[in-house]
Amino acid sequence: MLLKKLFRTLWQYKAQFISMVIMIALGIGVFLGFNIEWYSLDVSTREIYDATGFADYRIFSDRGFTPEDLDRIRSVTGVDDATRYLSINTAVQGDTDVIALTVSTNMNVSGILLMDGAPYDETDPEGIWLSDSYAAANGKKIGDPLTLSYQTISVKGTVRGLIKSSEYLICVPDETQMMPDYTSYGYAYISPAMLDAAIPDMYRLFLGSSLYHQINVKSALEKSDFVEKADQALGTTRLILSRDETISWAETQGEIEEGQTMGSILPVLFLAIAILTMVTTMHRITASEKTQIGTLKALGFKDRRILRHYSCYALIIGLLGSALGIAIGYGLGRFILSPDGAMATYIDLPAWPLYAPAFTWIVIILINVFLTLIGCLSVRRMLAGTAADALRPYVPSRVRHLRMEESRRFKKLSFSTKWNLRDLLRHKSRSFMTLFGVIGCMVLLVGGLGMKNTMDAFLDIFYGKAIHYQYRVNLDTGSVTNEAAFRLADELDGDWCAQRAVQIGDKGYGLEIYSVTRDKVRFVDPNLNLVSLKDDGAYVCTRIARTWNLKEGDSLSFAPYDSDEHYTVRVAGILSSMTESVIMTSAAADRAGIPYTVSVIYTDQPDIPSGAHVLNTQSKKSIMDSFNTFMDLMNKMIWLLVIAAVVLGIVVLYNLGVMSYTERYREMATLKVIGFRDARIGRLLITQNLWLTFLGVLLGLPAGIGVLQYLLTALASEYELKLVLGPATYLISILLTFGVSLCVGLMISRKNSSIDMVAALKTEE
Amino acid sequence: MAIVEFRDVSRVYRNGEHEQRALDHVNLSLEEGQFIVVLGPSGAGKSTLLNMLGGLDSPTEGTILVNGKDISTLSADELAEYRAASVGFVFQSYNLIPTLTVIENVALVKEIAPNPLSSHDMLRAVGLEDHIHQFPAELSGGEQQRVSIARALAKNPHILLCDEPTGALDSETGVLVLRLLLSMARDMGKTIIIVTHNQNIARMADMVIRVKSGRIQSCEKQEHPLAVEEVDW
Numbered sequence: 001m002l003l004k005k006l007f008r009t010l011w012q013y014k015a016q017f018i019s020m021v022i023m024i025a026l027g028i029g030v031f032l033g034f035n036i037e038w039y040s041l042d043v044s045t046r047e048i049y050d051a052t053g054f055a056d057y058r059i060f061s062d063r064g065f066t067p068e069d070l071d072r073i074r075s076v077t078g079v080d081d082a083t084r085y086l087s088i089n090t091a092v093q094g095d096t097d098v099i100a101l102t103v104s105t106n107m108n109v110s111g112i113l114l115m116d117g118a119p120y121d122e123t124d125p126e127g128i129w130l131s132d133s134y135a136a137a138n139g140k141k142i143g144d145p146l147t148l149s150y151q152t153i154s155v156k157g158t159v160r161g162l163i164k165s166s167e168y169l170i171c172v173p174d175e176t177q178m179m180p181d182y183t184s185y186g187y188a189y190i191s192p193a194m195l196d197a198a199i200p201d202m203y204r205l206f207l208g209s210s211l212y213h214q215i216n217v218k219s220a221l222e223k224s225d226f227v228e229k230a231d232q233a234l235g236t237t238r239l240i241l242s243r244d245e246t247i248s249w250a251e252t253q254g255e256i257e258e259g260q261t262m263g264s265i266l267p268v269l270f271l272a273i274a275i276l277t278m279v280t281t282m283h284r285i286t287a288s289e290k291t292q293i294g295t296l297k298a299l300g301f302k303d304r305r306i307l308r309h310y311s312c313y314a315l316i317i318g319l320l321g322s323a324l325g326i327a328i329g330y331g332l333g334r335f336i337l338s339p340d341g342a343m344a345t346y347i348d349l350p351a352w353p354l355y356a357p358a359f360t361w362i363v364i365i366l367i368n369v370f371l372t373l374i375g376c377l378s379v380r381r382m383l384a385g386t387a388a389d390a391l392r393p394y395v396p397s398r399v400r401h402l403r404m405e406e407s408r409r410f411k412k413l414s415f416s417t418k419w420n421l422r423d424l425l426r427h428k429s430r431s432f433m434t435l436f437g438v439i440g441c442m443v444l445l446v447g448g449l450g451m452k453n454t455m456d457a458f459l460d461i462f463y464g465k466a467i468h469y470q471y472r473v474n475l476d477t478g479s480v481t482n483e484a485a486f487r488l489a490d491e492l493d494g495d496w497c498a499q500r501a502v503q504i505g506d507k508g509y510g511l512e513i514y515s516v517t518r519d520k521v522r523f524v525d526p527n528l529n530l531v532s533l534k535d536d537g538a539y540v541c542t543r544i545a546r547t548w549n550l551k552e553g554d555s556l557s558f559a560p561y562d563s564d565e566h567y568t569v570r571v572a573g574i575l576s577s578m579t580e581s582v583i584m585t586s587a588a589a590d591r592a593g594i595p596y597t598v599s600v601i602y603t604d605q606p607d608i609p610s611g612a613h614v615l616n617t618q619s620k621k622s623i624m625d626s627f628n629t630f631m632d633l634m635n636k637m638i639w640l641l642v643i644a645a646v647v648l649g650i651v652v653l654y655n656l657g658v659m660s661y662t663e664r665y666r667e668m669a670t671l672k673v674i675g676f677r678d679a680r681i682g683r684l685l686i687t688q689n690l691w692l693t694f695l696g697v698l699l700g701l702p703a704g705i706g707v708l709q710y711l712l713t714a715l716a717s718e719y720e721l722k723l724v725l726g727p728a729t730y731l732i733s734i735l736l737t738f739g740v741s742l743c744v745g746l747m748i749s750r751k752n753s754s755i756d757m758v759a760a761l762k763t764e765e
Numbered sequence: 766m767a768i769v770e771f772r773d774v775s776r777v778y779r780n781g782e783h784e785q786r787a788l789d790h791v792n793l794s795l796e797e798g799q800f801i802v803v804l805g806p807s808g809a810g811k812s813t814l815l816n817m818l819g820g821l822d823s824p825t826e827g828t829i830l831v832n833g834k835d836i837s838t839l840s841a842d843e844l845a846e847y848r849a850a851s852v853g854f855v856f857q858s859y860n861l862i863p864t865l866t867v868i869e870n871v872a873l874v875k876e877i878a879p880n881p882l883s884s885h886d887m888l889r890a891v892g893l894e895d896h897i898h899q900f901p902a903e904l905s906g907g908e909q910q911r912v913s914i915a916r917a918l919a920k921n922p923h924i925l926l927c928d929e930p931t932g933a934l935d936s937e938t939g940v941l942v943l944r945l946l947l948s949m950a951r952d953m954g955k956t957i958i959i960v961t962h963n964q965n966i967a968r969m970a971d972m973v974i975r976v977k978s979g980r981i982q983s984c985e986k987q988e989h990p991l992a993v994e995e996v997d998w
Contacts, residue, residue: 398900398902399863399864399900399902401898401900405898415865415869415872415873415876418864418865418869419862419864419865422864422865423864426863426864666860667862667863667864669860670860670861670862671862671873672845672848673819673821673848673854673860674848674849674854674873674874674877674916674920675845675846675847675848675849675850675874675877675878675920676845676849676876676877677841677842677845677846678841678842678845680877753841757816757821758812758816758821758822761856761858761860
C-alpha cells in the first residue's frame with residue numbers, strides 16, 4: 001500500500017521530482033562526461049604510445065647520427081631501446097601538400113600502427129606507409145603511387161599500407177599551427193632501404209650514413225640522468241628533448257589535464273547546486289507531508305519503516321538522475337571522443353573507446369547514498385517526538401524583526417518590497433539556493449562566452465595581426481647561407497627569422513632571431529597589444545617568464561644546442577607567443593655574438609622561386625583554414641555550455657519558484673480574497689525572482705570571470721591566453737539570465753489564476 | 766433597501782460522474798446595516814453562500830445582485846475589483862500575511878481599495894493600537910482575529926463576511942470579537958454576515974438564515990436581538 005502512496009506522492013510533487021532528477025542527471029552527466037573524456041584519452045593515447053614505441057627521449061644533431069652513435073646510446077645503462085630516426089618535410093609531387101617523410105631504423109621505437117594494407121617491411125625498396133588520415137583527406141589508396149621530393153632528392157614509391165603513429169598524434173608542421181589539416185599536411189614512413197636507394201651517390205659521399213638527425217630512445221631514466229649519460233656516451237652536448245617537450249605528448253597531456261580541470265570545476269558546480277537543491281526540496285516535501293508522516297506514525301507504523309518509505313523518494317530521484325546522468329555522460333564522452341567527434345579533428349587515434357575511471361562509479365554511488373541520507377534526515381526531523389507531535393503540521397520559522405525596520409526609509413518601502421524582503425530572509429535556504437542557481441547560470445554563460453571572446457581575441461591578434469605575411473618560406477638550414485637567405489628575403493620583399501634550439505637550465509626552448517624591416521611579422525605583448533622589438537636584449541614568452549620568474553631588466557642565460565657557448569642577455573621584455581621561445585632582433589643577436597642561420601622568410605609574394613635552399617612553403621590561408629575546425633569545436637562547446645546554463649537556470653529557478661509558490665499559496669489566496677488581481681500577485685512573485693537574479697548576476701559575473709581565469713591558468717602550459725570579455729558577453733549573459741528568470745517567473749505566476757481561494761483559506765495554518 | 770439579492774442561485778460541483786449541489790435554487794434578500802447570521806450543519810452550503818456573495822466563487826445558475834449590480838457574471842479581474850471595493854472577509858483561521866506586521870497587514874488594503882480608511886483608526890477601533898509593529902505570530906488568536914477584522918474594515922466595504930470568526934477562539938475572546946462585529950453594524954452601518962453553527966450567536970442577529978442541504982430552510986427577522994452580554998455563552 002505504501003508503494004502506491006510512494007508513486008502517487010511522486011506524481012503529486014512531479015515538478016520538484018523532475019527538476020531534481022534533471023539536476024542530478026546534469027551533475028552526474030557533466031561529471032562523468034568530462035572524466036570519461038580525459039580518462040579515455042589517457043588510456044587510448046597510452047595504448048598507441050605502447051603499440052608504436054613512442055620515444056621517451058629524442059637526441060638531435062644537425063650533423064646526423066651514425067650506427068656507432070646509436071650503439072653508444074643503446075649501451076647506456078637504463079636505455080631500453082633506441083632507433084636512428086629521420087623526419088623531414090617533403091613536397092608531394094604534383095601537389096602543394098607537405099608530408100613528413102619518416103624513417104626509423106628500429107621500428108620498435110617511434111614505429112607505426114598498421115590500420116590497413118601490408119605490414120611494414122624494412123627491406124621494401126618502394127613501400128610507403130602513409131598516414132590513413134592524410135590518405136582519407138586526399139583520396140589516396142593502397143597501391144597508389146606517391147613521389148615525395150626534398151630538394152633534388154625524389155622518393156618514388158607505392159602506398160603499401162595505411163598507418164597511424166604516436167609521433168604524429170597531433171600532426172602539425174610546427175607549433176604555430178594549432179590544428180591538424182590533413183588535406184595539406186600528413187606523414188609517411190619508408191624503410192631505411194628505400195631511403196638509402198633514394199639518396200644519389202654524390203649526396204651519399206657527402207653525408208655518409210649520417211642522414212638520421214635524431215636518435216629516439218626508450219628509457220625510464222630521469223631527464224637529467226639521461227642527458228648526463230647520453231652526453232657522456234656521445235662525447236658532446238646534444239639537444240635532448242623528453243617526451244614532455246614534444247607536440248604530440250605535450251598537447252595530448254594538455255587535453256587530458258584540461259579534461260581533468262573541466263571534470264572538476266563544472267561537475268562541482270552542478271552537483272553542489274543539485275545536492276543543495278535536494279536538501280531544500282526534500283525538506284519542503286517532508287514538511288508538507290508532515291501530517292501524513294504523523295498519521296502513519298499514529299497508525300502504528302514504526303519510525304524505521306516511515307524513514308525507509310520517505311528515503312525511497314530521495315533514492316528514486318538519485319537512481320533516476322544517475323541513470324540519466326550516466327547516459328548524458330557517455331553521450332558527452334561520445335560527442336567529444338568519436339571518429340567523427342570533436343577530438344578526432346585534433347588527435348589522430350586509431351580508435352575511440354570510452355572508459356570511465358573507477359572513481360567516477362564510486363562517486364556516483366556515494367552521491368546516491370548521500371541523497372538518500374538527505375531524504376532520511378529530512379524525514380527524521382519530521383518524525384521527532386511523539387506521534388501527536390508528528391501529527392502537528394509543520395510550522396515554518398517565525399518572522400523576525402530586522403534591524404533595518406527601525407529606519408524611516410524601510411517604513412516608506414512599498415508593501416511588496418517589505419513582503420518580499422521578509423520572505424527572502426524567512427526562507428533563507430530557498431533564497432540562497434535560487435541565488436546559487438542564478439550564479440551557476442551566470443558562471444556558465446560568462447565562462448562559455450568569455451572563452452570564445454578570449455579565443456577570438458587570441459586568434460585575431462596572433463593570426464589576424466601578428467602574422468602580417470601571406471607565405472612562410474622554410475629554408476634548408478643545412479645548405480643555405482645567410483647571404484643567400486638575405487638575397488632571397490630581399491627578392492621576396494620579406495622579413496626573416498633564424499631559429500635555434502636553446503637550453504635554459506635543463507629545459508629546451510626555441511630561440512627566434514628576427515629581422516623585421518618590412519612589417520611582415522609583428523609581436524604581441526601580454527596585454528595583446530602589438531609591440532616593436534628593441535635591440536637591447538632578448539624577449540621571453542610569458543611561459544618562460546613564469547617558469548624562470550623573469551621580468552624586464554633581468555639577466556637571462558641560455559646555451560644553444562650543438563654548441564659549448566653560453567650567452568647572457570638582458571631581458572628586454574615579455575611577449576605573448578604561440579611558441580615557447582626566446583625572441584630577439586638580429587641586431588641584438590649580433591651584439592651578443594650569437595651565431596645563427598636564417599631558416600624562415602616571411603613574404604606576401606606568391607611566386608616562391610624553387611631553389612635548393614627552399615624546403616617548403618606554408619600559406620597563411622592554410623594555417624587559418626585549420627582554425628575553422630578548431631573554432632567549430634569551440635563553438636559547439638560554447639553552445640553546450642549555454643544550453644547547460646539555460647537548463648540549469650530554468651530547472652533551479654522553476655523548482656524553487658514552485659516551492660516558493662506552494663509555501664506562499666495561502667498568502668496569495670489571502671491577497672486574492674482581499675481583492676488583489678492575479679497580475680499584481682504575479683508581479684510580487686516575479687519581483688522576488690528578479691531581485692535574486694539581480695544579486696545573482698552581480699555575484700555571478702565576477703565568479704564567472706574567476707572560473708574562466710582559473711581555466712585559462714590551467715591551459716597556460718598550452719596557450720598564452722589573456723582573458724578577454726566582450727560587451728556582447730556581458731549583455732548576452734545578463735539578458736539571458738534575466739530572461740530565464742523572467743520566463744520562469746511568468747510560468748509560475750500564471751498559476752495564480754488557478755488559486756482555489758476557498759480551499760486555500762480553509763486549510764489550517 | 767436590499768443590499769444583497771440571490772435570485773434562484775445554484776452551485777453545483779462536479780467531480781467526474783459525481784455531482785454535488787452545494788446551493789440549490791436559493792432566493793434571498795438582505796437589508797443594509799443588518800447583523801445577519803447564517804446557521805446550518807456542516808456541509809449545508811452556508812460557506813458556499815458566503816463565498817458566492819464574496820465573489821470567491823461564481824454560481825452555476827441564477828443571479829446575485831449586490832447594490833443592484835450583478836456579480837455572478839463578472840470576470841476574474843472584475844471580481845477582484847469587487848472584492849477590493851465592496852466586501853471584507855474575516856476567516857476562522859485569520860489569514861494574515863505572516864511576513865507583514867499588524868499595521869502593514871491592515872495598510873495592505875490601501876494598495877487596492879478605492880476608499881480605504883485609516884489603518885491606525887481601524888486598529889484603534891479593534892483595540893490593537895499598541896501592537897501595530899508586531900508580527901501576527903507574536904499575537905494571540907483573538908488579537909489576530911481582531912487584526913483580520915481591522916483589515917476587512919479598512920477597505921471601507923459595504924458588507925463584512927465572516928466565516929466562523931470565533932471558531933478558533935476561546936469563549937471570552939469570541940465574545941470580544943462578536944461585540945466588535947456587532948458594533949460595526951450598529952455604529953458604522955455595515956452589513957455583517959456571519960456564517961456559524963453556533964446557535965447562540967444567532968440570538969444577537971437582526972436576521973437568522975437557516976440553511977440545510979443547499980436550500981434556505983428559513984429566513985427569520987428578529988425584532989429584538991440580544992446584546993452580546995445578554996447571550997448565555
